Amino acid sequence: MPESPKIPEAFRRFVEPYYVDAFGSMPPVPGERLSLSDNPGRDLNVRLEEARASALFGDGIDKKTAQLLAFALLTGSGSPGGIWHARAARRYGATFEELYRTLEITTFFKGVQALNDGGRSLGQLWKEEQDRAASSGESKGQK
16 A cells, blocks of 8 residues: 655644544545645645635534535546545445435536446445445445
């Protein structure tokens, strides 16, 4: 497994409460971006991380709903980052039915490509959870 990028001190306050809590680990794309942001772009990236934390974890909307929205928006734009937000939504209590209904709404506005991309993400997430359950000896059905 590749080594995680070294996150500069200016960004460490965002990693544990906003990335690791939501995703279980630091996703590679923001990890790479933050690892390169200590000098050029540091001020902008700090402001972006503050805005991201406020949008996804601030008052006014629960974490599960925020992650469902992020899944929908990223999937609808063709971003591979959607799966990370599907995982986070599951960590915050979303069922596969809620994820799929979110995907249906995304498809209505963004078309069949969103259904294909989101379906691929949900299929991967389902398999990950089945594999994890099998390796830990669990035999529970997915919600």
